[in-house]
Amino acid sequence: xxxxxxxxxxxxxxxxxxxxxxxxxxxxxxxxxxxxxxxxxxxxxxxxxxxxxxxxxxxxxxxxxxxxxxxxxxxxxxxxxxxxxxxxxxxxxxxxxxxxxxxxxxxxxxx
Amino acid sequence: xxxxxxxxxxxxxxxxxxxxxxxxxxxxxxxxxxxxxxxxxxxxxxxxxxxxxxxxxxxxxxxxxxxxxxxxxxxxxxxxxxxxxxxxxxxxxxxxxxxxxxxxxxxxxxxxxxxx
Numbered sequence: 001x002x003x004x005x006x007x008x009x010x011x012x013x014x015x016x017x018x019x020x021x022x023x024x025x026x027x028x029x030x031x032x033x034x035x036x037x038x039x040x041x042x043x044x045x046x047x048x049x050x051x052x053x054x055x056x057x058x059x060x061x062x063x064x065x066x067x068x069x070x071x072x073x074x075x076x077x078x079x080x081x082x083x084x085x086x087x088x089x090x091x092x093x094x095x096x097x098x099x100x101x102x103x104x105x106x107x108x109x110x111x
Numbered sequence: 112x113x114x115x116x117x118x119x120x121x122x123x124x125x126x127x128x129x130x131x132x133x134x135x136x137x138x139x140x141x142x143x144x145x146x147x148x149x150x151x152x153x154x155x156x157x158x159x160x161x162x163x164x165x166x167x168x169x170x171x172x173x174x175x176x177x178x179x180x181x182x183x184x185x186x187x188x189x190x191x192x193x194x195x196x197x198x199x200x201x202x203x204x205x206x207x208x209x210x211x212x213x214x215x216x217x218x219x220x221x222x223x224x225x226x227x
Contacts, residue, residue: 008151031213032213034215036218041220041223042220043115043201043203043218043219043220043221044154044201044216044218045218046206046216046217049215051213088154090215090216092213094212094213095213096212096213097142097159097161097212097213097214098159098169099216101153101154103151103152103153104153106151
């Protein structure tokens with residue numbers, strides 16, 4: 001079993017929809033959680049960085065962490081075609097310099 | 112923002128050639144990382160460095176080597192390229208404002224390598 005599981009998709013939604021992207025993990029030592037967005041032929045770009053359980057909001061993006069269920073989510077409100085990309089989750093155990101990445105979910109927002 | 116510069120962006124090369132992928136940064140961070148990414152697959156850490164003259168292998172067995180003679184540069188070398196090395200190679204370091212443990216990473220735009 002991989003430490004971080006992420007459905008590769010693709011997930012196809014209409015413009016304006018609320019998107020929910022998810023990752024599950026098995027290592028209870030993970031404490032720091034990240035979401036990256038990666039456009040085709042580009043490097044991953046950090047979207048959200050959170051510590052501990054709860055919600056963090058930044059514009060149209062909300063990151064949610066549920067440590068008891070070992071489950072994290074990224075919500076995108078009012079999705080736009082420009083949100084079409086691959087979204088990768090990543091997480092660190094406390095005290096580590098090296099995050100563990102999920103394989104990414106491909107999102108397609110069609111007009 | 113902590114910028115990472117990778118060159119070349121694209122490289123097509125024949126089997127057996129020696130290649131060096133360049134990575135440089137402007138913020139003077141001690142920590143730098145090399146990842147390999149195949150389409151639709153996870154990022155795999157192949158090398159990392161915690162400072163000048165400090166390099167370590169990552170979790171992916173790799174036939175590449177790295178050096179860290181200067182803080183700004185972290186080149187990746189393949190002594191003899193093979194078709195199995197065809198992949199995207201991404202360099203990273205902590206973004207501005209981060210330096211310690213648990214930092215997120217800031218990535219360059221990668222080098223897409225094709226070995227024929």
